Amino acid sequence: xxxxxxxxxxxxxxxxxxxxxxxxxxxxxxxxxxxxxxxxxxxxxxxxxxxxxxxxxxxxxxxxxxxxxxxxxxxxxxxxxxxxxxxxxxxxxxxxxxxxxxxxxxxxxxxxxxxxxxxxxxxxxxxxxxxxxxxxxxxxxxxxxxxxxxxxxxxxxxxxxxxxxxxxxxxxxxxxxxxxxxxxxxxxxxxxxxxxxxxxxxxxxxxxxxxxxxxxxxxxxxxxxxxxxxxxxxxxxxxxxxxxxxxxxxxxxxxxxxxxxxxxxxxxxxxxxxxxxxxxxxxxxxxxxxx
Numbered sequence: 001x002x003x004x005x006x007x008x009x010x011x012x013x014x015x016x017x018x019x020x021x022x023x024x025x026x027x028x029x030x031x032x033x034x035x036x037x038x039x040x041x042x043x044x045x046x047x048x049x050x051x052x053x054x055x056x057x058x059x060x061x062x063x064x065x066x067x068x069x070x071x072x073x074x075x076x077x078x079x080x081x082x083x084x085x086x087x088x089x090x091x092x093x094x095x096x097x098x099x100x101x102x103x104x105x106x107x108x109x110x111x112x113x114x115x116x117x118x119x120x121x122x123x124x125x126x127x128x129x130x131x132x133x134x135x136x137x138x139x140x141x142x143x144x145x146x147x148x149x150x151x152x153x154x155x156x157x158x159x160x161x162x163x164x165x166x167x168x169x170x171x172x173x174x175x176x177x178x179x180x181x182x183x184x185x186x187x188x189x190x191x192x193x194x195x196x197x198x199x200x201x202x203x204x205x206x207x208x209x210x211x212x213x214x215x216x217x218x219x220x221x222x223x224x225x226x227x228x229x230x231x232x233x234x235x236x237x238x239x240x241x242x243x244x245x246x247x248x249x250x251x252x253x254x255x256x257x258x259x260x261x262x263x264x265x266x267x268x269x270x271x272x273x274x275x276x277x278x279x280x281x282x283x284x285x286x287x288x289x290x291x
Contacts, residue, residue: 001040001060002108003031003067004049006083006117009260024048027082031067038063043100047261049112053100057090057129064088064120065161071118072162087112088122090129110147111156113240113263120159127157135159145233146204188230188237188266191287192216199230199237206230208274208286209243220284222275228259230266237266237290245275266290 005011005027011020031050032042038059040052054060064086071084089111091104107123115121127139142158188199197216199206207214209227218227224243231238241247241259249257251270256278271278272286279285 001035001052001054001064001086001088002049002112003035003052003064003084003086004047004112006085008048009258009262011082023082027071027084030070031084034066034070035063038066043098051100051105053093057126058132058135060088061120061122061126061130061135061159062132064159068118068120068161083117085112085115085117086120087115088120088126090123090125107147107154110145114143114145114156120161122157122159124155124157127159143234146202146231148205150204187289187291188232189289190216190272191289192218192285193283199232201232203230203232208272216286218274218284218286220275223284224275227274228272238263239266239272243275248273248276248278250278 005024008020008024011023014020015023028045028048028050032045032052035042035050035052038054039056040054040060040063043051043053052063054063067084067086071082087108087110089104089108091102091107093100093102093104111121111123121142127136130136130139138160140158140160141155143156144153145156147154187201190197190199206216207226207229208216208218209225210217210219210223211225214226222245224245227241227243228247229240229242231240239247239249239259240263241261243260246258246260249259249264249266249270249272251268253268257264266288267290269287269289271280272288273279273282274284276282
């Protein structure tokens with residue numbers, strides 16, 4: 001289970017570094033405490049998120065629900081203005097040197113990156129394995145995605161932890177059983193360093209960064225090895241930052257977007273800069289056309 005603070009970048013901008021860091025630290029301590037009370041094992045804290053593993057599926061989902069319910073309690077200074085998003089996967093993993101590795105961990109991380117604030121997302125494995133009726137009755141089909149390295153799609157479920165009609169309607173409307181969403185496919189072209197890359201609609205993960213294994217290798221002092229990824233999801237091309245220094249996007253209409261471990265739906269045309277603000281004179285700026 002990955003649980004992280006949603007919108008942490010905005011917290012730092014609005015509250016200042018010291019106060020935001022203190023608020024996030026207290027929130028993470030609360031998440032860790034709740035996980036441990038549900039027999040969870042803390043693997044590590046990564047910036048504004050925690051990675052925990054459980055040996056019981058129901059306890060994992062109960063822990064996720066308890067986290068969201070606790071963070072809704074505005075009477076506690078540790079929770080005011082803080083929202084959490086959670087992603088979960090079930091499967092085997094490798095425990096080594098106080099860390100955990102494997103496909104299960106990678107999928108859980110991907111699921112967490114899909115979640116919005118106050119959401120709990122999990123894979124079909126978890127949705128079908130929970131034993132408690134109150135848990136299984138609140139599992140909703142949410143999406144079907146492609147995962148790099150897998151031939152089959154991965155079905156994602158939303159755990160509706162709160163009694164909210166809007167939440168249920170949203171889950172149903174965005175369900176992978178809705179065929180209308182597949183009629184929104186677009187074409188995405190990236191132009192960089194004198195070459196063009198056509199991103200197919202079936203793309204699960206097109207990586208940009210300085211690593212030699214990236215689909216588009218972009219060199220620079222502020223660029224991470226696997227800096228950003230682009231994927232085609234629900235008929236849209238979405239760029240997600242996964243770097244230290246962030247990803248900058250500027251549309252041709254002049255809108256500037258800064259992403260730090262956040263995602264943005266590409267539209268129209270514009271520019272992508274890894275690690276620093278868009279400078280049209282910078283040879284590392286990527287031009288995109290989405291149509």
